[in-house]
Amino acid sequence: MAANFWTSTHGMHWLLSRQALAECRKVDLQYVKEQELIKVNIWFAQIITELGRKLSVRQVIIATAITYFKRFYTKNSFRNTEPNLVAATCMYLACKIEESPHHIKTVIAEMKGIINGGSFPYDNQKVAEMEFYLLEELDFNMIVFHPYRSLMTLAQDLGTKNEDVQWAWYIINDSYRIDLCLLYPPHVIAAAALYLQIALKGGAQYGDYSLTSTTSNASNSGAAGGVTTRGARRGASNNAGNVNETPKVKDIRLWFAQLNVDSEQIIDIVQEIISLYELWNEYSEEVKSNGFHELLSRLLNR
Amino acid sequence: MLAEFRAKRETERVRVEAKYQVLGFISSGTYGRVYKAKAKKTVKSADGEEKELVYAIKKFKPDKEGDIHTYTGISQSACREISLCRELRHQNIVSLQEVLLEDNSIHMVFEFAEHDFLVNNQHERKPIPEFTIKSFLWQLLNGVAYLHANWVLHRDLKPANILVTNDGVVKIGDLGLARIYERPLQPLFNGDKVVVTIWYRAPELLLGSRHYTKAIDIWAIGCIFAELLTLRPIFKGEEAKMDNKKNVPFQKNQLTKIFEVLGKPTKDQWPTIDQQPEYHNLSGFRSSPNRLHEFYQTCSSKSDAGYELLAAMLGYDPIMRITAEEALHHPYFEEEPTPSMDSFEGQPYQYPSRAVKSEDNNMRVPPTVPSAVQGQAGATHGGTRGKHGHNGKDEGRPPKRRG
Numbered sequence: 162m163a164a165n166f167w168t169s170t171h172g173m174h175w176l177l178s179r180q181a182l183a184e185c186r187k188v189d190l191q192y193v194k195e196q197e198l199i200k201v202n203i204w205f206a207q208i209i210t211e212l213g214r215k216l217s218v219r220q221v222i223i224a225t226a227i228t229y230f231k232r233f234y235t236k237n238s239f240r241n242t243e244p245n246l247v248a249a250t251c252m253y254l255a256c257k258i259e260e261s262p263h264h265i266k267t268v269i270a271e272m273k274g275i276i277n278g279g280s281f282p283y284d285n286q287k288v289a290e291m292e293f294y295l296l297e298e299l300d301f302n303m304i305v306f307h308p309y310r311s312l313m314t315l316a317q318d319l320g321t322k323n324e325d326v327q328w329a330w331y332i333i334n335d336s337y338r339i340d341l342c343l344l345y346p347p348h349v350i351a352a353a354a355l356y357l358q359i360a361l362k363g364g365a366q367y368g369d370y371s372l373t374s375t376t377s378n379a380s381n382s383g384a385a386g387g388v389t390t391r392g393a394r395r396g397a398s399n400n401a402g403n404v405n406e407t408p409k410v411k412d413i414r415l416w417f418a419q420l421n422v423d424s425e426q427i428i429d430i431v432q433e434i435i436s437l438y439e440l441w442n443e444y445s446e447e448v449k450s451n452g453f454h455e456l457l458s459r460l461l462n463r
Numbered sequence: 464m465l466a467e468f469r470a471k472r473e474t475e476r477v478r479v480e481a482k483y484q485v486l487g488f489i490s491s492g493t494y495g496r497v498y499k500a501k502a503k504k505t506v507k508s509a510d511g512e513e514k515e516l517v518y519a520i521k522k523f524k525p526d527k528e529g530d531i532h533t534y535t536g537i538s539q540s541a542c543r544e545i546s547l548c549r550e551l552r553h554q555n556i557v558s559l560q561e562v563l564l565e566d567n568s569i570h571m572v573f574e575f576a577e578h579d580f581l582v583n584n585q586h587e588r589k590p591i592p593e594f595t596i597k598s599f600l601w602q603l604l605n606g607v608a609y610l611h612a613n614w615v616l617h618r619d620l621k622p623a624n625i626l627v628t629n630d631g632v633v634k635i636g637d638l639g640l641a642r643i644y645e646r647p648l649q650p651l652f653n654g655d656k657v658v659v660t661i662w663y664r665a666p667e668l669l670l671g672s673r674h675y676t677k678a679i680d681i682w683a684i685g686c687i688f689a690e691l692l693t694l695r696p697i698f699k700g701e702e703a704k705m706d707n708k709k710n711v712p713f714q715k716n717q718l719t720k721i722f723e724v725l726g727k728p729t730k731d732q733w734p735t736i737d738q739q740p741e742y743h744n745l746s747g748f749r750s751s752p753n754r755l756h757e758f759y760q761t762c763s764s765k766s767d768a769g770y771e772l773l774a775a776m777l778g779y780d781p782i783m784r785i786t787a788e789e790a791l792h793h794p795y796f797e798e799e800p801t802p803s804m805d806s807f808e809g810q811p812y813q814y815p816s817r818a819v820k821s822e823d824n825n826m827r828v829p830p831t832v833p834s835a836v837q838g839q840a841g842a843t844h845g846g847t848r849g850k851h852g853h854n855g856k857d858e859g860r861p862p863k864r865r866g
Binding site: 237254292 | 469537549613614642851
């Protein structure tokens, strides 16, 4: 388990196929389009992240809470549940399981602060009750693996500089906005984040970084085109100073080949993340213009 | 909106008593109570016979806040135990069948084990055959080696928490204090100020170590091994109580008991002993010789290898203490009688069973005389909320872990 992902409940029960995932969303897709549902997921991932920041919890706890939230919504629809209540409950449980418990009142108070009191009319009892339901929906599988640890191991092996790792770290944070944690093992997501970071930086020092000749153009141009990204934005300022450094790095293509991860999976993940960044910009505009809130009301029917 | 969801969940929910028939009460602790129960549905075995499946159901009490019954979700202890039991799968770890929720209480349904390491020592005190002791010890180490390989510390190993099935298979139970220690987000000390029941608590914990390791579980196993040999706790100290400011007191009496057998530790035996937070308190102890060999000669076992293994598990320096994996390959286990996965194999001796009080078979009400069987079967839950005092003169029954 803790030592072996493949024998963990995460590895055995919580890696879903895209078809299975699409099946789970049938109810909600009656009311909104697929792209819109992704935006709803971004919204709630943002709320959980914000709640985590207010509670000053570590990134891993935020990631665990978002994973619980996503797992819950593989068995339920937004339409028929109370996503704000689910979100707060996920954070409450994630803090406990990661051994950094917060009082239920604190979690509720911070949540009220984030989403204007009125939309969070829940008390201790409600959150505690929801926790029971959440546990049942999770089938009591509470230990979640994350890409962060694999990232550190991979980066060390590749000889990546710290600021570059930081950038890949941000990409992993962003990856929790979409379904990657339900679809791919964490070490593959970590490899993809590292790859994307190298590709976005145009990392000449790593040699030819295209994974395959046919897809290299697509992913490179996609990456170059989508540089207005969250992770990328934060990382961009770090770039300037490093150009002349020649750290000891391995040939990236050779290194990925030896990784024993499916390069097609890495490409899929990279493309998903790039699409996320494009959609995220659109989403940010809609949040500002109130278009998003109309969408949310339509989905939740309130 | 929630009403609809709730209705859906409630109809799907299985009532505990619809599925299980409670046969009797086993034990209680600050966490709640354990009952023996059988599944109402029987299964057909390979030879076509109807077979009853028996379980231990651990019912957690809802958390209390002051006197008001405000429910604030599942306890940290239940959270740990459930999450770890869901992940772990090993012959020597008690297996969790399912978890049911009812009346704001968690019910954990475990496979049932008839015996434990405590019951014999507490009541009958019949010497245990060496074959059985060795098989117990080997299987206990086997389970702990699995936990440690998975970065899990048990942190509450003691005879009451080690169960044995009718087929002589050891099942380590009560993972309520266990936790994953691989790069923890918080230092282990921050979560739980006090771990391990006092008699089984390692010297580095007694000296205030904040960053303890899996070696604390090995110390406890050493104590358990000695207890199986002599039917008495080897270091039967009295726990100093925590003061009102929740400061962890110095456990002078427990250390005295340890030093009486093992001698006062020297810097040669434990080079970093002077870095322990409570080191200054040791100046009050006179140096004393190691009498473990004398102690061992009073035991039923005459094996020199057995003595060496015991000494290696009760090594002072946690870094030098033998690991579970190493212990499994110790020469003691290669000597006759070699251990078996059936600890009772071919033994004429009848190992006593845990008491089950059949008159207390209503899970909704507390048992009539709960204190009579306290101390058995994982009854020390409650982490930092333990309220039960302990009577040091109470022969044979270990005190509650307090915090």
